[in-house]
Amino acid sequence: MSASQVGVWETDFQSDLTFGDATLAALFGVDPLDAANGLPLADYIRNVSLEDREMLFDRLNHVRLSGGMFVVEYRTHPTPDDVRWVLARGRYERDPRTGAMMGRGIVIDITDSKLNGQMSDRAIFVMPDRGEAALDRIASLAIMVRREIDELGERESSPLRKAIDTLLWAVGRALAAAQTAQSDRKSRFN
Template identity: 60%
Template sequence: MPNQVTRSVLSFVPDALTASQVGTWETESLTDRTVSDATTAALFGLDPVRAAGGLPLAAYSRVIHPDDRAAFFGKLNRVRDHGGLFVIEYRTLPGPSDLRWVLARGRYERDERTGGMTGRGIVIDITESKHDGRVEDRAFFFVEDDTEMPLDRAAACAIQARQAIDEFAGPERLGLRRSVDTLLLALGRALACRIGPLEL
């Protein structure tokens, strides 16, 4: 079941998802703290201010569709334990009668200073593609090989560019963010097509 969210958060969700289909996240396994932007928060029905300050993974996982949750954790835990790249598709329930399809791409690496795993990546709202029939209407889960290919490096650079733009306070920020979001969306779809989903 979706988590209990306030009316103010629910009213925020459509605006955030209309503004951008691509969100970013960063997590630390030792502290169980995941920081995300407003778009990611909206996909999970979370308060954007609290999400920006860092929330436990449970705050996000509780809104993953019940049918997708076990497979999500099975794949994610493997990458969190050993590190590497991953691409996962799943559904979220950010609010009553609201179903979202999410394509997540990220990389986990061991922090040499703390010994824990840190991860960062993007989530892409692919709900419209599902509704348009461009993607088959069921959830798939897949994990990438740890060999970093040119497309993987491009995605990593685009994520870093997006994070830097979010810190930029100039008047060009909105236009730059839209441009990098378009690139991230294209890269996410290209990664998904390259790997090909594996049905569980």
């Protein structure tokens, strides 16, 4: 299997079936015909590295319940002797007709880039749908970025800290202005 192959998947939680193409099947070591016809999610998870399963479940449980987007890197074992690094990106959302949670996305084979010195870098991003306004989502994301920058140990004078602090300040001002405008509208109607 060559690197940078892209597999496509779709999960229907009501039927507990995940449908995938031949590339997805190869990355997870399942039969391509079975993947095309749909397999329980557990059949794919069985071939996720034991060291990555808890992290994967932890990150995905939020979006699997309420909907949302995710990007997660983890390892699979298509065969006992083969380890593949994959980058999964997807979105879970409710089917407007049935109300059932559906997931769709891609899985990219990034094994070669991991073997070329990027082993410790991992993409992990989860953004559950919260029904928030755009400005509230921006604030939440900015706070998440600030925590990550703090984890890097950046000094207050570093360009990253200055940039995120400026963004947080601007978002705070915008939120305050929106709150004031909303209060003004309410007082006009009372």
